[in-house]
Amino acid sequence: MLIVKRFAMILLLAGGVSAVAAQEATWIWYPGDFDIWLSNKMQNRRTERGSFFPPFWKLDNHYILINFHKTFNLTAPEDVSVYVEGEYNVKLDTKLLPGKPSQVTLPAGKHVLDMKVFCQDRVPAIYLKGKTLVTDTSWKVTFEDKEWIDATGKVSDQSGTVWLPAASGGFNNPLQPPSAFRLQVTPASAVRKEKLSQGEVLDFGKETFGFIKIHGLKGTGGLSLYYGESREEAMATESCETLDRLELQNAPARDSVLPLSKAFRYVQVNAAAGVSYDSVSMLYEYSTVQEKGNFRCSDEEINRIYDVAKYTLHLNTREFFIDGIKRDRWVWSGDAYQSYLMNYYLYFDEPTVKRTLLAQRGKDPVSSHINTIMDYTFYWFMGIYDYYRYTGDSSFIKQCYPRMQSLMEYCLGRRNKDGLMEGLSGDWIFIDWADGLSKQGEVSFEQLLFCRSLETMALCAEIANDAKHKDTYNQLAADVKTKLFNWYWNTEKQALVHSRINGQPTDHVTRYANMFAIFFNYLNNDQKQGVKKQVLLNNNVPAITTPYMRFYELEALCALGEQNYVLQEMKNYWGGMLKLGATSFWEEYNPAKKGAEHYAMYGRPFGKSLCHAWGASPIYLLGKYYLGVTPVTAGYDTYTITPVLGGLQWMEGDVPVPGGNIHVYCSAKEIKVQSATGTGKLLLNSKTKPVVSNGTAVLKSGQQYEVTIEKNKAYRITYTAL
C-alpha cells in the first residue's frame, strides 16, 4: 500500500521524460517554503489511539505563487527540458511562450527567463535542464514581482521586487520532485513471536520505527494492532498510546502496509475470526544522515551508553529533528536545540538543522512564541548562534535575519515595565518537567536565555551588515545582563534566584539559570565556584529528573572541570536506564520509580516516550568535554582540543568538522591528533614538557601546555598526566 503510493507519486509527474543525467540541475523553490510544507505534513501525522492529533500552534504555509527568474548568456541555442510542480507559464525576455511547454529552445546571447508557478497543495518548484542552463541556487525567486504594465503595454521600470536566491535541497532527479520526498525504508522482522490466547505479540528486539506490513492479509472483519514501546504497553489494549484498526470486507490475500508509521518495540496483533494473514513484518523508516563522529573508550558501559545514545538520536533524526518518535513527532524548538548540538558531534548534517530551524520559525506575522513556549523562542535564536559557530555558514544567517528580527520584535513587544520577559496570556513558561516548579513572575532562567538571544541578534546583525541594529541589540543584551545580576544574584546563596514576583526577588534557588550562566560564561570565577558548590553539588537544591535538563547540568559541571563526577553520573543515570532494559533513552527517568511506573507520564500509564532525542546527550558531552573538541571561530576556522579522560584509561574518537574530521586519541601518557580543517590549539596539562612528534608544546601557565595543530598533519604527543 505504501509502496504503491510512493510509486504512484512518481508516475503522477508530467510525462515526456527522457533519460537525464542531471548532475547539476536541481529542483528549486522559495527559501523556507519546502521546510514549512514538509513540517506541516510531518506534524500532522501524529495520532493518539487512532485519532488525528495535530499541533496547538499556528501552522504557516508556503507562498502559493512564485516567480522564478534567471538572466543567462548562451554561446549557442539550447534545448531545455522543463519540469514543474504546479500551474505555470514561461516568459522569455518578458514575452509569454505559448501554453505550458515541457521543452523550450533558448536563443544564444544574453536573455532573461521567467517562470510563474501557482501551486496550492505543494510548494511551487521547478527543474530545468539544458546543456548548460539548469535550475540551481543562482536563480532568483519572489512571491510578488509587482511587474505591472501601463496602457501602452510597457512594463513598470520602478518595481520594488525583493528577489532572493532560490533554495534547493538535493532533489536532482526531475522525476522526484520535492513533494515526493520520503525517508528511506528497509524491511525488518520481529526477533520473537509470542502466541496469546487471542492474537500474538511480536517483539522487534529493540525500539524501532516504521510501517507494519501484514503479509497475505485476507478475509472479512477487523484487525487491530496495539503498539508498545514496552511489552506492557502492547498488552494494554485500553491504554496503549498508539494503535491501528483495519476493517476488511471479502479482502483477497495481499500484503498490506499500514499508512502511518509508528514507534514500537512490541506489536500485539489481534485478528477477528474471519481474518487471517501469513506473517507480520515491518518497513523500518530512517533518515540517511551519515555518522561521521564516533567515540570509544576503556569503559564498556560508557561505550554502550554512547551506542544507545546514537541509536536514540538517529531514530529522532527524521525529516526534522523531532522530540520523540512515539507520541508528538513534532518539531519542538527546545528539544531540537539539543539535537543540533549532538548533531555537530555525530552527523554534522547542516540540511536537517536548517530545515528544522526554518520549519520552527514559520512566517510572519508572529502570533505566539515558537511552540507557544517562551524558552523555546530563545532556544531558536541560540540554535542559530550555534549553527553559525559550528558551520560558519553566513549565507543561511543572512537568509534568516529578517525572520529573526520580526521574532525578536515580538519578544521586545512583550517585555514588562521593568524590561523583563514575564509570561503573558498564551505564553507557556516551560523550563522543564519538574513537580511544583514555579512559573510565576519574572523567571531568571527566561531572562538569561533572552539575554543570549539578544547577543545572537547582535552577532547576526553584523553578519547581515546591519550595523545600526547590531548596536541596539548589544545594548539591550547588556541591559538585561545587568538586571540579571543586580536583581537575581544572591550573594549569600551564591546563586541566581529562581524568580522575581511583584518586583521582589524570591529566595528560592533552582539549578536552571545557574547552570546556563556557567557555560554562557556569564559568571566570574568566584561566582562559578559558588554555584558549583551551593547549587550544582548541593542535594538540597531540587534534583533534575529529565535527561533534557541533565544535558545542561552535566555540561555545566564539565565546563567546571568535573568530568570525573560527570562520568559517574552518566553511568548512574544513562546506565540506570540500560539496566532497566532500555534500548533507547527516555523522556524522563527517575531511579526511584519501579517497574511499569517508569512508563507513566501526563496522567497516562504509557504516556512517557521511551525514545526521546534529549536522552542522547552523552554524544555531545563525550565529544565536547572528553575528546574536548570545540570551535573558537565560526566553522572551525580556529578551534581548541582539550582532552579530559575523566577517569577513563583511554578514549578515541572523531569529531566531524567542515570538510572532514578531527581525530583524537588520548590515554594518560599519549595523545594523538589529526584534523581536516582550520588551525587548532591542543591544550593539555603535563608534569613534564610534552614531546610532540610533529611540532612543539608551549608552556602557557603552570602546567598547561599548548600545541598548535595544523590541517592534515598527524600529531603524537607523549606527556605525563598530573
Added chain:
Amino acid sequence: MLIVKRFAMILLLAGGVSAVAAQEATWIWYPGDFDIWLSNKMQNRRTERGSFFPPFWKLDNHYILINFHKTFNLTAPEDVSVYVEGEYNVKLDTKLLPGKPSQVTLPAGKHVLDMKVFCQDRVPAIYLKGKTLVTDTSWKVTFEDKEWIDATGKVSDQSGTVWLPAASGGFNNPLQPPSAFRLQVTPASAVRKEKLSQGEVLDFGKETFGFIKIHGLKGTGGLSLYYGESREEAMATESCETLDRLELQNAPARDSVLPLSKAFRYVQVNAAAGVSYDSVSMLYEYSTVQEKGNFRCSDEEINRIYDVAKYTLHLNTREFFIDGIKRDRWVWSGDAYQSYLMNYYLYFDEPTVKRTLLAQRGKDPVSSHINTIMDYTFYWFMGIYDYYRYTGDSSFIKQCYPRMQSLMEYCLGRRNKDGLMEGLSGDWIFIDWADGLSKQGEVSFEQLLFCRSLETMALCAEIANDAKHKDTYNQLAADVKTKLFNWYWNTEKQALVHSRINGQPTDHVTRYANMFAIFFNYLNNDQKQGVKKQVLLNNNVPAITTPYMRFYELEALCALGEQNYVLQEMKNYWGGMLKLGATSFWEEYNPAKKGAEHYAMYGRPFGKSLCHAWGASPIYLLGKYYLGVTPVTAGYDTYTITPVLGGLQWMEGDVPVPGGNIHVYCSAKEIKVQSATGTGKLLLNSKTKPVVSNGTAVLKSGQQYEVTIEKNKAYRITYTAL
C-alpha cells in the same frame, strides 16, 4: 468534461450520507479564508493566448489548521452527523473520540465540542447536523488554540487563544462543501453561423461568458478556438487575446466542454482535416445575484443604456466583483469599488461585497498596496466605509478592523517627511489610464483618498470600540486635509493642483482630486462653484476617456445639480458605444477613434476589454442622483430621496435597501414613494406647496419642501416643478 468534473467533486466527499433536510446547519470555516482561497482559484484562471497568466501581487493563503469550538446544552442525547473538509478529530469535553467519526452521539447537559481540521489544498470546513445541534456562526474558531498540557495531563488554564465567530456562506448541503462551489451554468446557442474557407465563426449575438461545448467531437488532430469580443478579434488568429487548442488522438465521438471559461461574442472554430464535430454551443456561466433595483424613464436611449449597464455589471459580478470578463478576471480594488456602489442600486448583494473585500485584503503581513496600487489601497478603505453606510452591518466592520489597522499601519509607515503619500519603489500610482498623466511627487488625488481612508478608520474604530485610535485617526485625517488645502488649493485656478514636486505645488490642474473633493464634501460652496466652472466644465482641462473616471466626473456634476448636463453626457458617451454596436460597456471609449481602433489597448490590437464593470456606472448615477435615493445613517436607518428628472419627462424605479425596496416615481407634476425601511426625507422643489396623500410637506427654505417618509406607507405628492 466540465460536467463530469463537477460531478466527481461531489462524489469525492466522505461517504455514509443519509438524506438530510439541513435547513439550519451550514458549512463553517475561519472568517475570510474561503474568500481568499476562492480568489486564488479565480485569479489563477486567467490565460493569455493559452498561457497561464497569474497576478503580480502576493497571493495569501487560508489557515491550514483550524479548531472549531462549541459549548452546547442538550435536553436529551443527540446523534450528530459529521462532514469535514480535511483531516480531523473530534473532542468532547477535551477528550479525543476514537478515529474520524462520521457520526457522534452527544450527551445531554452542558458540554464542549472541539474539532481540529487540517487541510492544505482546501479551506478546513465542517458541517454538523443533529436534531438541535448544528454548525452555524455561533461556533467559535481559531488558528492556534495554544492548549498545551502539563506533565500531569492538565490542560493550560491561561491560554491566550483568540476565538472568532465562524464564517459561513450559504453552503447548507452536506454534500456540497465550500470547495465544490461553482457558479451556475445554463446551455446557450449561437444566433448565427458563418462558414469560412476553413472552419466557421459562431456569433452568440452579444457579449457572453462561459464554456464552449463541442458536440460529437471525434477524430485525430488539432482543433483551435479563437475567441473574440468583436468579429475582428475572432478572425485575428495571430492576435486575439484568448484561444484554446485541443489535440485529439483517435477520439470517439463525444461532447466536450472546454475546461476554462472565456468571454466572447464570436468564436472561430478551426478543425484539422482528421477532426470532426456535430455542432458547437456554450454553457453560459453566471452568478445568481438577484436584481432588486430597476429604472425606467421617458427616454428610450437611457433605458437601453440602463439595460446594457445592468448586463455589463452582471457579467462582471461573479465569484467576486471583477474588472472585466475577457482579460484579467482579477479582483482589482479600484474596479470593485465602483461595482460595490452599483451593486447597492441593483442587487444589494452583501455577500459578494464582503467576499471581494476580504479577498483583496488577504492577510498580514502587508508587503504591498492592494493590487500594488496606492489608490487601490485607499479604495479598499472607502469600500468598507460605503459598505457600512449602505448596509449598517457592524459585525463585518468589527471582523475587518484588525486587518484595516495593519493595512493603515503599512500606509502610515510609507509617508514622506511632510506626512504625505508619495510613490515609493514598488508603489503603482494608477489614478486612471490617461496619456501623459504625471505620477511624480505627491499627487493631490492620493492625499485626498488617504484622508478619506483615515476618516474611514476613525469611523470603524468607533464601531470596534477602539476610542483611543479613533482620535488618532481623526487627527491624522484632519492633518492631511489641512495640508491638502494649504498646499494644493490654487485660488487663481480655483482648483486643487495635480501634485507637488520637490515640495513645490505644480500649476497643473487635472480633474481627479477636484471631482472627488466635491462628493467627499471637502469644498465650501465657493470652491465647489469654482471647481465646476474652472475644472469640470472647462475644456482646457484634459478630458477623461475611461468610463472609470467618468463615473466620478459625472457623480461630481450630479452632486452639483447638473443632472441635465449629465443626462446628455450619458447619452453621448454610453449612447456612443451603443451606436457602435456595443452589447456591453467598454474599458475605455474615445469617440474620436474609428472602427477596430476601438479594440486596441496596451499596445495590442484587441487588448481592450469590451465588457468592463466600470462601464456600468449609469446604474449608480440614475439610482442615486435621478431617483435620488441615498442613505444618511448606516443601513438606511434614515435616508433622503431627492428626485431630479434632469430633463426626463418621467422616471420610475426601485432602489434596494435592507429588507426591501424604496420605490420612486417622478414626473414634473407628481411623485410617488414607498419605502420598506427606516425613516426618509423626500426633498423636492415646488413653486407651490406640495399636496401629500399621506402626510405633509414642510417648507425648509425658499422653494424646497420636505416630506417625511415612513416605512411601508404609500405616498403620492403633487407639486409644481420649478
